[in-house]
Amino acid sequence: MNTGTVRLTVGQAVVRFLTAQWSERDGYRQRLFAGCFGIFGHGNVAGLGQALLQHELAGGAERLPYVLARNEQAMVHTAVAYARQLDRLQTWACTASVGPGSTNMLTGAALATVNRIPVLLLPSGTFATRVAAPVLQELEVPYAADVTVNDAFRPLSRFFDRIDRPEQLPSALLGAMRVLTDPVETGAVTVALPQDVQAEAYDWPVELFAERVWRVARPLPEAADLADAAALVKAARRPMIVAGGGVHYSGAEDALRALCEATGIPVGETQAGKGALPHGHPQAMGAVGSTGTTAANALAAEADLVIGVGTRYSDFTTASRTAFQDPAVRFVNINVARFDAGKHAGLPVVADAREALTALTAALDGHAVDPAYRELQARLWQDWDARVEAAYHPSAEVTDALADGVLTQGAVLGRVNELSDPRDVVVCAAGSMPGDLHKLWRVRDRKAYHVEYGYSCMGYEIPGGIGVRMADPSRDVFVMVGDGSYLMMPSELVTAVQERIKVIVVLVQNHGFHSIGSLSESLGSQRFGTAYRYRDPATGRLTGSRLPVDLAANARSLGATVIEVRSPAELDQAIKNAKAADGGPIVIHVETDPTVHAPDSAAWWDVPVSQVSDLDTTRAAYEEYAAHKTTQRPLLAPIEPIERTDS
Structure with missing residues (x-):
């Protein structure tokens, strides 16, 4: 093993460390960081900026190339999209300057964490030593001298640390890598770097820069949970699968297809899970929920068992808890995250989606839905597909x-x-x-x-x-x-x-804003404030002619x-x-033309309407809203004791 130290700035140490990190799943390895996006200003231009320049001039640009973005929020979006396309196995780092440059990344951080996509954020900060405080773009908080604008990243990050001394860097970087490569915990990871610390030199142990491989785990389902899930499926007459993004991140498409073909269970897809089955597959019912197909939503309304795979059950997926109307509906939730697996009082099967689906298919060997249920799926899909043709x-x-x-x-x-x-x-x-x-x-x-x-x-x-x-x-x-x-x-x-x-x-x-205009109209607000129009001088309202x-x-x-x-x-x-x-x-x-709409999904989305109003349109919309609220369900029915014969 190499021993000794190497003298580098904190910025240089960060760059060298990132080039040595790898992820691995199923025996395949890839560099964890494809590169670094950034916009330089005071705070990072002489820290991480100098380090990236030095790395590039040394011939290391292929290992950690630098790409100049135009907007800090946008570069986080680019990193997120990159990571999602590669099933969260590789991502980018993003660096920005002090103050507004760094806080511009906050929206990107929220997006990454909400979607559970790994991205490393390296916001710059004001002086850790405070010798020149207050400096340009520094937030002064009278009650806490250690608060900076970068504290705003805390609630938006799955991991947060601020490096006030070089000695803190190794543990922070290792903690960041742990979260970035954890399919349960991943999201935005923030390591805040004050501008003076970025440029500060330190004697680092060479072991910090040794290549490290972070294995992305595939947790297996508990045998008892799997047996209970199989028993529930066998007892169901109208089971349905809701495929979420976890199907894609796990690479579980083939496993899902095998289960559906063996059992005839239909699949509705969330936004993140769309494409879990290819178009034209007999069990592919398309989108489910508020923006779903009439085929998937008709099956959801009558389903007595919902098998969620890698979904967090957003309100669009459940049509604000109105999609599943069978009074006895139960849920089996296959998810790598226990938090999501426990939703809707479901039976949690905490496991990797591919591994769980493969095991469930084996446990259901010889079981299939009634042929009439398959025929119903075909009829519902044929009707919906005709509506798509009419829209196309x-x-x-x-x-x-x-x-x-x-x-x-x-x-x-x-x-x-x-x-x-x-x-x-x-x-x-x-x-x-x-x-x-x-x-x-x-x-x-x-x-x-x-x-x-x-x-x-x-x-x-x-x-x-x-x-x-x-x-x-x-x-x-x-x-x-x-x-x-x-x-x-x-x-x-x-x-x-x-x-x-x-x-x-x-x-x-x-x-104008097509989506919000339509929503506004449906809520009785008459598309107010959603069109790009001149202000009418006669009325003072934004109802004039279109903007050029x-x-x-x-x-x-x-x-x-x-x-x-x-x-x-x-x-x-x-x-x-x-x-x-x-x-x-x-x-x-x-x-x-924003007034020509796609076929209706026959589903609802809960957006509250004013309970009292002088406007006839709003009063009518509230009556409709109140009617929909009566169909909203808590989805809390317990899983009753399951009788099964264990082999």
Whole structure:
């Protein structure tokens, strides 16, 4: 074993340490950190910035390349998307300057932790010594001199530490790696680095920089839990699986498919779990919940047993606890996290999804649902698939009612879906399109659907698409983004131009917030404040004519190749041209009508309505809301003692 010390700054030590970390699962190893995103300013320019420069000049750029971002929040989104595309086995570090540079990463930290995606954040801080306090961009708190703006990362991080002395660094870095590679605990990991500490030299033990392999575990299910789960499945007449993101992160798609084909149990998918079964599989009922298919939701309403696999049961998945209406419905929850496995008073099977599904299939050998239940699945899906076809290819009655050059959103999604390759990835996050994609998109590959809906963060789409493409350059990436979300974070197009990263951005212009406009209307608020309009001088309200915003010109000014389309035929050609292109980002600009909606999911989402109002629309919406509330259920039915014969 090497012994001795090496003298490095804290920043230099961090960089050298990160290059020596590896993750491993099923015998396959990869570097844990693909690189470091950053924006330099005072606080990190002479610390981590100097260390990354030194690393690059020494020929180490291939091990930890540096990529310049344009927005600190966006670079975290890119790291998150990269890690998700690679099943959380590899990620990026992100560094930012003191004050606003670092706090700009807070939204990204929340997104990573909500979605349980590993990303390492290295925010800079003010002086640990406080010799020059207060310094530029320092927060002064009268009651606690040790509080800094970086304390805001604490509730958003799965691990947090601040390095006030070099001696604290080794334990902090090792703790950070433990959490980043733990499928239960992972999320945003924050190691805050005051600016003076980053530049401070120390004699480090050389063992700190030895290569370390962090094995990502696959916990096995307890035999008793598995036996109880099998007994519940055998006793159920209308079982249903809800597939969440854990299916993908575990690589459990084949195991799920084997279970479904053997038993005939249908599958509804969450946003994170979409694609767990490929489109066209007999048991694939598509999306479930508030943005679900009528097929999956009809089965959910009558299910007497719900088998959740790698899902945290968000309100969209359960339609705010109205999706599962059988009074005797029970839950079996397969999840690597005990916290999620215990939801809805379910039987917890705490295990890796792939291992649990494989074991459950063996335990159910010879068992299958009634043939009539399979036939019901086929009928429900056939009806829904016809509705998707109608949305993809709207009738003349629908298209004739549109303004010249305006398409429906469903038709846009349909053309992209049908003209993209099976391995191409669709990326989205916020607005009306995630719901439409969840219902309508036909997934043909396990990693071809990437919608961030845990935090549903506006602005994620373009940096997220960059991360997906960086993770797998063999796939084309279609970023579906509305004008509202585009305006939140168009700056990362410049990063894509700089790095020659090809992403195909389908920019849907509908002159406002489509999703919230529709929601506002349904809640009796008359789309108030959701359209991009001039203020009417006569009324003082934002109800004037449309703003003359040219987003195509904006994208072009940032260096992207832009294709403007005004018909289905032009859209088809634009998609083909974009796929054939090389190099940086391509933006396809298309206008849609926000009043033409995708097929209804026949499900609900709980958003409270004003209980009293002077507005007729609000009063009517509240009556409807109150009616839906009567169908909301606590989902607390206990699992009764199970009689089984153990072999």
